[in-house]
Amino acid sequence: xxxxxxxxxxxxxxxxxxxxxxxxxxxxxxxxxxxxxxxxxxxxxxxxxxxxxxxxxxxxxxxxxxxxxxxxxxxxxxxxxxxxxxxxxxxxxxxxxxxxxxxxxxxxxxxxxxxxxxxxxxxxxxxxxxxxxxxxxxxxxxxxxxxxxxxxxxxxxxxxxxxxxxxxxxxxxxxxxxxxxxxxxxxxxxxxxxxxxxxxxxxxxxxxxxxxxxxxxxxxxxxxxxxxxxxxxxxxxxxxxxxxxxxxxxxxxxxxxxxxxxxxxxxxxxxxxxxxxxxxxxxxxxxxxxxxxxxxxxxxxxxxxxxxxxxxxxxxxxxxxxxxxxxxxxxx
Amino acid sequence: xxxxxxxxxxxxxxxxxxxxxxxxxxxxxxxxxxxxxxxxxxxxxxxxxxxxxxxxxxxxxxxxxxxxxxxxxxxxxxxxxxxxxxxxxxxxxxxxxxxxxxxxxxxxxxxxxxxxxxxxxxxxxxxxxxxxx
Numbered sequence: 410x411x412x413x414x415x416x417x418x419x420x421x422x423x424x425x426x427x428x429x430x431x432x433x434x435x436x437x438x439x440x441x442x443x444x445x446x447x448x449x450x451x452x453x454x455x456x457x458x459x460x461x462x463x464x465x466x467x468x469x470x471x472x473x474x475x476x477x478x479x480x481x482x483x484x485x486x487x488x489x490x491x492x493x494x495x496x497x498x499x500x501x502x503x504x505x506x507x508x509x510x511x512x513x514x515x516x517x518x519x520x521x522x523x524x525x526x527x528x529x530x531x532x533x534x535x536x537x538x539x540x541x542x543x544x545x546x547x548x549x550x551x552x553x554x555x556x557x558x559x560x561x562x563x564x565x566x567x568x569x570x571x572x573x574x575x576x577x578x579x580x581x582x583x584x585x586x587x588x589x590x591x592x593x594x595x596x597x598x599x600x601x602x603x604x605x606x607x608x609x610x611x612x613x614x615x616x617x618x619x620x621x622x623x624x625x626x627x628x629x630x631x632x633x634x635x636x637x638x639x640x641x642x643x644x645x646x647x648x649x650x651x652x653x654x655x656x657x658x659x660x661x662x663x664x665x666x667x668x669x670x671x672x673x674x675x676x677x678x679x680x681x682x683x684x685x686x687x688x689x690x691x692x693x694x695x696x697x698x699x700x701x702x703x704x705x706x707x708x709x710x711x712x713x714x715x716x717x718x719x720x721x722x723x724x725x726x727x728x729x730x731x732x733x734x735x736x737x738x739x740x741x
Numbered sequence: 742x743x744x745x746x747x748x749x750x751x752x753x754x755x756x757x758x759x760x761x762x763x764x765x766x767x768x769x770x771x772x773x774x775x776x777x778x779x780x781x782x783x784x785x786x787x788x789x790x791x792x793x794x795x796x797x798x799x800x801x802x803x804x805x806x807x808x809x810x811x812x813x814x815x816x817x818x819x820x821x822x823x824x825x826x827x828x829x830x831x832x833x834x835x836x837x838x839x840x841x842x843x844x845x846x847x848x849x850x851x852x853x854x855x856x857x858x859x860x861x862x863x864x865x866x867x868x869x870x871x872x873x874x
Contacts, residue, residue: 454763458756465752466744555857557766559775566857576861579804636801639856644777650766651774690755 414601417615421623421670428669432662441665442645443654449672456679457687464691472706475694477516480702493699500698507695511539538599542592546621548572548585549628556646580632590625593618617683620674627667637661778851786841786848793822793830793837807834807862834866 431437474480478489494500506512519532552572554565573581597618600610631637641657642664648655678684690696723730723737730737746752761768786792792799794806810832813819822830831837842848853860 450763454760457759461752461756462746465746465748468745468747554766558769559773559855561857562769566859569857570859579808579860580858581861638800639858640777640852643856644775647770647775651770651772653772653774657777687755687759 411601411607413610413612414615414619416612417619420616421619424620424670424673425623425627425666428666429662431669432665438656438660438665441669442656442660443649445672446649446668447654449675453675453678456676457684460679460684461687461691464688468709469693469697470708470710472697472699472701473693474697474699474701476699477513480699482702495698495700495703497698500696504690504695507692508689511536511543513695514539534595535599538592538595541588542596545585545589545592549583549589549625552583552585556643557650559643559647578633582633586625586629586632590622590629593622593625597622613682617674617677617681620670620677624667624670624674627663627670631661631663631667635661635663637664775855778855780849780851781844781847783841783844783848785843789841792841793824793828804860807838810834834862839866 428441432441474493476489476493478492479487480493481488481495488495490499491503491506494503503512514536515533517532517535518529520527520529522528523530548568551565551568555561555569558565569583572583572585575582575584597615600606600614600618638659638661641660644657645655645660674683678686720738723739727737727739727741731740794802799806810822813822814832820832822832824830839845852858
């Protein structure tokens with residue numbers, strides 16, 4: 410047992426119970442269904458902008474030519490344009506591959522003992538888990554626009570068609586829901602069971618995983634098992650996005666729990682490691698051209714330093730030096 | 742002291758893109774109200790008072806019920822459904838459900854469209870024959 414993940418797990422359980430009791434016992438539907446979601450969105454947007462502006466105000470004086478390939482050099486040496494970009498367009502290419510394909514995670518290695526040798530081997534499961542999780546989350550998020558748009562836009566219905574093409578069961582099973590659950594479970598279990606990963610994991614690493622797990626589980630419960638009345642739920646969400654907030658009768662408590670956990674995620678986002686969403690664009694090792702040979706980069710912090718050269722020193726003390734028999738550059 | 746914002750144009754553009762995407766539902770709907778639709782009952786359905794199960798059950802479970810019906814009829818050849826009070830029904834979407842709810846467009850479709858649900862029931866059980874007559 411480890412207090413870091415237990416603390417995170419207990420926090421999520423407490424948040425769950427807070428929303429459940431708040432709606433079921435105290436009848437705070439308006440608080441959990443209207444006020445908290447609005448506040449969470451405001452905190453998310455303002456907090457996100459605040460963090461990004463803080464980062465943008467931080468000078469990055471040095472070129473950090475971290476590279477995974479050959480820098481642009483002589484014409485007969487092949488240049489690795491994506492791994493060691495020379496122009497802004499190539500930097501955009503590297504950044505796009507980083508954001509869309511998690512390219513540097515793909516290079517992940519594991520250091521292990523094989524027989525009596527130590528060796529580096531490819532380790533793709535973290536990359537696989539991450540990419541499954543992130544894309545499933547994206548698809549699930551876009552699918553949720555069916556609750557926030559009337560009429561439902563074509564890309565949402567199109568995505569629903571693709572996502573449910575296995576036509577399993579009714580209500581039809583969405584693959585992205587299962588992929589999201591599998592991805593977040595894998596990432597959480599990896600952190601707990603891989604010793605050296607657990608050692609460097611903090612409560613702030615576990616909390617978002619457990620929170621997203623709880624969001625996915627409550628969502629799946631509502632869709633396939635305990636059920637909520639979907640048109641009434643949409644009436645509430647449409648009320649929120651058209652600024653006519655109202656809480657219609659007859660929505661299951663689990664919906665308010667789900668909405669509360671999502672609001673917690675939104676409000677927590679800007680102040681947590683989840684800000685890697687914005688932060689990836691500020692990675693100095695990813696967003697700089699690697700043209701340190703082609704161009705000279707002067708530290709923008711350089712300021713004129715008062716110096717006293719040897720020549721000036723000799724000018725000050727020449728007579729005394731000659732008198733003491735010390736060698737001098739200029740004799741006069 | 743006013744701090745310098747490095748790469749100002751890119752940073753501001755990025756933040757604007759985020760704000761536009763995150764507030765998509767707010768500007769897409771132009772604040773137009775969209776209350777939940779009220780499915781319309783036919784005279785026959787009104788006269789029957791209750792469906793084969795309670796309204797709350799039918800609201801949330803009708804799809805699973807129909808899915809189970811399909812499997813029971815196709816795989817086991819059983820065609821009679823007995824509800825919790827012992828009343829018997831023919832397990833048939835076209836002959837039982839759509840007999841009362843013969844107004845598919847104003848009963849089934851209003852909620853399905855609102856919730857962006859496109860059941861593949863209608864792939865085979867094409868437009869209710871009674872409605873087309």
